[in-house]
Amino acid sequence: MGLRESKKLATRAALSWAAIRLVVERGYDAVLVEDIAGAAGVSPRTFNNYFSGKAEAVASRHLDRCLRIADGLGERPAAEPLWEAIIQAVVPEFTPGPEVTAHPRPDREAWVAGLRLMLAVPAVQAETLRAAASAETAVAAAVGDRTGTNPATDMYPKLVAAAVTAAINVASQHYYVGGGADRGQIGDLLVDALRQVSAGLPPP
Amino acid sequence: MGLRESKKLATRAALSWAAIRLVVERGYDAVLVEDIAGAAGVSPRTFNNYFSGKAEAVASRHLDRCLRIADGLGERPAAEPLWEAIIQAVVPEFTPGPEVTAHPRPDREAWVAGLRLMLAVPAVQAETLRAAASAETAVAAAVGDRTGTNPATDMYPKLVAAAVTAAINVASQHYYVGGGADRGQIGDLLVDALRQVSAGLPPP
């Protein structure tokens, strides 16, 4: 990768991170595109070369995460059962790295509160869902490779991808919106949700 | 219901219908909020008393449809198995009424082409997904009633609702984006998708 592309990725990451940080800290409406661009050290006009709007910038980290899930699924051993491979590909993307867990930041509750507010903004919800949905194509392709099905003709791989997205959405919502953000591990919720979906959701 | 509420519903329906018709005919960017308001016989300012933007107006019919699914599910006999009730609640909402099938309009292919274009607009995709997701609360409540589970504490009813949405999305996409909009019935795709999801999506 040349200098060109790596700088582009760095700018994109800086913009996305700045967008999230500022929105969590100040609230969605109180953050201007100008602020985000400034925080990322770039011109306001350049912001729109990367994202079509504030909401897309905020959701782009979720998009990247879902695309990494598709990649991760493609790299699981072929002998592994499908849903086990899915779980192994999904969970790591939602477990905070050591750089987060090492710092038990005192403002964690403020951060979570800001996150909740951010996720309650309609435009953010919409763009987040769209990000996940657009990544489903890549996930479906990986599922197609693994199961020998064709995403263009069979619904099966697309259904699996959409079901995975659904499980992720429900688990995330249960974790953040419901009061789970304090006591439980989100990874456990994810595993639970994915197992239930893969079991066909029979009435209990 | 008083005159007040029925007028409100009529205005909302008129705005939503006008938005869809104009966007399908002319393309998303070529339609101004002013045009939609004019076609609905209402002031431009009033448009924003009903919808936060063009995209939400376009997606509102899908929102209504998903909410009717929740209602319909609540009215299925309690003895009916859950997933059978779901299928019976979902399918009728996607089968065109006799007022559509009676008229084999000559411009049907143009309409479908416009529809495809409309569904390809990012803002429309995002708002459509958000509409379905917000209706999931109602669907989850109905599932909770039927199965004796609590949407506030258990993920199960929310997972069912999200899985239903996922199946609807995949079947719709397969029908419109894929070439199924001409030969097949969308109802068959929906039944197939819902059955696969309820069977746990085992690899074929």
Added chain:
DNA sequence: ATAGGAAAGTGCGTGCCACGCATCTTTGCG
């Protein structure tokens, strides 16, 4: 029946935003 008040519709003004276009700067390569 009617008066009072709530709810909906409207007009205006404002600030933000998405994006086309032209220009300048940086990068990769011969």
Added chain:
DNA sequence: CGCAAAGATGCGTGGCACGCACTTTCCTAT
């Protein structure tokens, strides 16, 4: 070293979301 392509920037414009104040319409309680 110099050139062509890609990216960053500045400017201008049309549109949009929404707060606010005012008018109109409808419901309700006396």
